[in-house]
Amino acid sequence: MSGPATPGVGIIIPARFASTRYPGKPLATLAGAGGVARTLIERSWRAASAVPGVDFVAVATDDTRIAQEVERFGGTAIMTPESCANGTERCAAAVAQMANPPEIVVNLQGDAPLTPAYVVTDLIARLRGDASAAMATPAVRCTPSLYRHLTDDQKAGRVGGTTVVADGQSRALYFSKRVLPYLPDDWPDDRACPAFLHLGVYAYRPAALAAYAAWPVCVLEQVEGLEQLRFLHYGAPVAIVECAAPDWDVVELNNPSDVPIVEAMLRQRGSD
Template sequence: MKVLVVIPARYASTRYPGKPLVALRGATGEARSLIRRSWEAAQAVEGIDRVVVATDDDRIREAAEGFGAEVVMTSESCGNGTERCAEALDRLGGGYDIVVNLQGDAPLTPAWFIEDLVAGLAADPVAEVATPVLRCDGRALNSLLDDRRAGRVGGTTAVFGRDRKALYFSKEVIPYTGHSYGDAEATPVFHHVGVYAYRPSALAAYPRWEAGPLEQLEGLEQLRFLERERPVLCVEVAARGRQFWELNNPEDVPRIEAMLAEMGVD
């Protein structure tokens, strides 16, 4: 089984322009760009055959090539990371059994999240798309709720059925709990980890579909699969004591730097 990891990165982010090149300081104070830290996270994953950065911006290309990444240039018309992954796979000529979309704003993604994700998709012969979900502890849930109370769109949450197929993804915190949890207490809320694994057929079909109303309202690319009645497998992953957060807004920089320092990551 051949596995390709694509890290889609664009400069013109609506919420945070230039985000892939933002410097993040680790435990030793060394500053490395977000795109480099995301690439380093991909390099730590076992069982991966190739890692590429997919972008439409020369500034990101130059930065990525500067730290040794392979870069695939894609068009400016790509509406989201899934479309960019589809174009990157096409430009590479295919030849992979599973394509992983490791979004370029997730430097805290542990290697086992991706390893478990690939294994989950490979073990389900029917599934075409899979994505990790992480049960929130009280600390993570409160961070999500704090963002919403402050009017910020932070992490995404997921709900799924007994068959682990997604029912919905939202930038709101779902399901509603109406309960206060301690920092280390398990909650019924699952944080959607912004990583996807696709079979090439599903990835090739995606750009041909128009974005539906739910995708447009939420701004969540994975909803296009659900609106086309294509199931998305949710693979529950374990934190193993690690914290997880994505860089969505400028306010997330000190939060992620604090997490890097706390985990002792350079």
């Protein structure tokens, strides 16, 4: 059982071996700019460790093979139950084992090693400056071309990304795998697009994580397949942080076919 939160920030990388689309994904190897092959979980840990102002980084997993790999490259692994349904539940299970958890916990997904460090620091700053928010998560304003790409995917029956709609105080109203909001076909390209692409990084307070784990799963969370909707269902304020779009594609490793794409991005960025 976790005790009172202490000042500081911790990054937790949830990682599971079982995956319908890509079993064993955290242990997949990716070659960087220098040709050095590192596992996905090591690259994710390195990305997390490069974020300034973070006190510790840990991997939360339910598989001893992943834990052994984390220990091999010098990281810290926290064993969590197989029953965790998503990354937020896994982070909650890890924090529950800490005697003095940090005041802010960041969930940096283990399949997105290209996430820019400034995204995480922006989330931390927002949560520290907004005492009423339970959680903060980033979004990038869609360009006209990105919006068209998302709607083209939708028309073709593909899920091309998650969008988020926020209120005037930058609090989330809804997240969806549908493209929201709807824009008329004659929306001018020189006018700011009101659609935002959500990036799957989360910063929480320990109390919000504990509450999340205690709440029953909600229907919208199930049908959309979006874990963050549980916060909205139970009335927990979610702060949306508009981040600048990075100079590279923040590609996630979801399928084996994504490996060469991510490796190309690593070479482009000079990541060893």
